[in-house]
Amino acid sequence: MLKLLGAYGSPFVRKVKVVLDEKGLKYEHEQVVPFPATPEFRKVSPLGKIPAFVDGDKALADSSIICAYLEKTHPSPALYPSDPYEYARALWFEEYGDSGLAPIIGGKMFFNRIIGPRIMKKPFDDALYQQAVEKDLPPMFDYLENQIAGDYLAGGMFSIADLAIATQFVNYRFAGGALDASRWPKLTAYLERTHARPKFAAAIAIEEKIFGGRRD
Numbered sequence: 284m285l286k287l288l289g290a291y292g293s294p295f296v297r298k299v300k301v302v303l304d305e306k307g308l309k310y311e312h313e314q315v316v317p318f319p320a321t322p323e324f325r326k327v328s329p330l331g332k333i334p335a336f337v338d339g340d341k342a343l344a345d346s347s348i349i350c351a352y353l354e355k356t357h358p359s360p361a362l363y364p365s366d367p368y369e370y371a372r373a374l375w376f377e378e379y380g381d382s383g384l385a386p387i388i389g390g391k392m393f394f395n396r397i398i399g400p401r402i403m404k405k406p407f408d409d410a411l412y413q414q415a416v417e418k419d420l421p422p423m424f425d426y427l428e429n430q431i432a433g434d435y436l437a438g439g440m441f442s443i444a445d446l447a448i449a450t451q452f453v454n455y456r457f458a459g460g461a462l463d464a465s466r467w468p469k470l471t472a473y474l475e476r477t478h479a480r481p482k483f484a485a486a487i488a489i490e491e492k493i494f495g496g497r498r499d
């Protein structure tokens with residue numbers, strides 16, 4: 284049995300969930316909130332972060348590693364381009380989402396506005412939020428706008444690149460972020476298309492019930 288461990292609201296857990304769903308796999312999804320990570324959870328995720336993943340007697344942590352494993356164990360449909368350069372570009376966009384967008388959208392916006400106040404009893408820091416929206420993100424959105432040439436970011440196919448970028452923008456929306464379609468028209472249309480894919484839309488719909496409403 285395959286098991287995904289990690290909580291709704293995490294862009295990294297969502298990334299793995301949509302990979303599992305796109306590949307049509309059956310799995311159990313156990314909600315694990317890592318604040319704090321228990322010693323039991325650290326046995327499968329030594330850094331104490333979500334997601335973790337269990338396949339029978341095998342355990343893995345980190346969304347990128349789990350997705351790479353799933354591609355090897357369940358190659359169809361492929362979610363990584365086969366051309367070497369496009370494959371590497373897909374990994375680059377995955378990195379851009381995970382290490383570029385996530386600390387800003389996740390840390391300064393989503394965590395700051397939603398998780399901190401709701402779960403950690405930490406007050407919302409408006410200055411930090413505005414810094415993300417006004418200073419940090421616009422050049423990153425400019426970069427992405429310039430990278431979108433067709434429907435997808437890499438290899439002319441829906442791939443891990445699109446998943447890793449689009450999942451961050453789900454948190455952006457949950458945190459109250461709005462994208463200016465007149466400034467970033469290609470990015471706006473691209474995200475609408477990607478989020479409307481049936482598996483992505485279904486994953487978002489579940490979380491919308493938890494994070495889509497009132498913001499503290």
Ligand SMILES: N[C@@H](CCC(=O)N[C@@H](CS)C(=O)NCC(=O)O)C(=O)O
Nearest residue numbers: 293294295317332333334345346347
């Ligand atoms: N590189 C990791 C990042 C995972 C990550 O940062 N997860 C956050 C939640 S979105 C977490 O578990 N944070 C708990 C902590 O840092 O202690 C991945 O891709 O899985």
